[in-house]
Amino acid sequence: MIDEPVLLPDQAVTSVADYRTRRRGGEAISRARELGPGATIKELGLSGLRGRGGGGFPTGRKWAGLRTDDAGGGDRFVVANGAEGEPGTFKDRAILRADPYQVVEGLAVAALTVGARAAYLCLKESFDVEIGRVAIALEEMTEAGLAGDVPITLVNGPDHYLYGEEKGLLAAIEGDAPLPRLLPPYVHGLFATAPQLGWSARPQSYGFGPDEDPSDDDDVGQSNPTLVNNVETLADVTHILARGPEWYRSLGTPQSPGAVVVTVVGDVRRPAVTEVELGRPLGEVIEELSGGVASGRTIKAVFSGVANGVIRGDQLGVPMSYEALAAIGSGLGSAGFIVYDDTADMVSVARMFSRFLYVESCGQCPACKFGTGEITSYLERIEAGAGSEVDVEIIGRRLETVTDANRCYLPVEEQLVIASILREFPGDVAAHLESRWPPSRSYDLPKIAELGDGRVVYDRRQADKQPDWTYSSPAGPPGGG
Ligand SMILES: Cc1cc2nc3c(=O)[nH]c(=O)nc-3n(C[C@H](O)[C@H](O)[C@H](O)COP(=O)(O)O)c2cc1C
């Protein structure tokens, strides 16, 4: 899918010596030292790299914003986001398994460039394999002098969707539940003591350093701008610095340069995760990577995680790029594609996605928790054949208000994905309203616990998870039923 795999080498990198010889390890941090912060950021800007955590924000611009003096007072921190909670996505774990060293080096470059006091590499406590590999890589990179001078701490966080949301992530690093706060990390960062909007400030200790004193006046009133980047973004940074922005620009499209690590799951023959050049037709990517749907079946719908509008089966000629997917009302997201064939019931799929977002919503913003909950209930009624046109209208109204006073993007995801399903598949809705839909198959939320060798295991515990984040049955390991 790409002539020379970069982020996912054919053979996993197992030592820092291997990383140096086979992967140009250490070249990125040397280059960043040589260039200095301004020129390093310029290289990233020239490369056109966009964040791979889902939003696609230009990385050079993000880093430049953190370096300006008006970004706020106090210290700076950097965070690698490896929470990977988006349904249909397994790319960060694949990258960390294939080569964790490239991520550590990218994080070290980020810390050096924005002048950070400390860096955090965040995984989930359930990611056993990745935690082991990253811990070894971190130790070896530090000993070899390739991890820079800024301390990097490995954080293993809880298995909640909002742990991956950048403001929730900061709360979790500080030891709290991953509840998104009000202001973005570049304004109100880690261990910030400045008020968010005047009333919620509290003095806090950094938790490290011999001279730390939380009651010290110097520690009060700092906003500590913090850079949060996805694991894949940071791995890209490493290779862009080592090879140059022109190399990156030689791949992809002008607005979506480079390659991306794509996951394909759902009704496909061989679920897979592979590196693909941006700009290729999506249908071709799905076919080549996963073998497509079973013979005699056709693709009915594709979802890019649960954060974007649905892509219909007749739209698969669309280039896999930020701009082309946005133009058809969808998005690249984190390039995790969930495929449904023509046997799928889009009302059931909408109910399943809506329930996921309802359960994972934290409830700090009433319109989000109540709205996603109500939409889920009405979808359940319609799915069961007990719904009416009025229920569909109520869903439409709730979709308009679910984002009211939202602290984070989660309810926007509900709005985008559910509204698009109802709009694009009115026949499925009508069939349920007229009790014509034969109950045919069950649906597992495609939150991935394991993926390899053409097989995927979904996290079955999600079905037991309740809206208060407890589980209705004792929680076993991810993937367990
Ligand atoms: C509900 C929710 C969940 C998210 N989960 C993740 C995640 O698991 N990993 C991730 O990198 N970004 C996730 N994001 C996006 C982050 O908030 C943030 O935009 C990203 O880490 C920034 O990195 P980037 O600029 O490199 O893309 C999530 C966002 C939302 C709204």
Ligand code: SF4
């Ligand atoms: S918008 Fe929803 S998920 Fe986000 S903070 Fe508010 S209640 Fe929580």
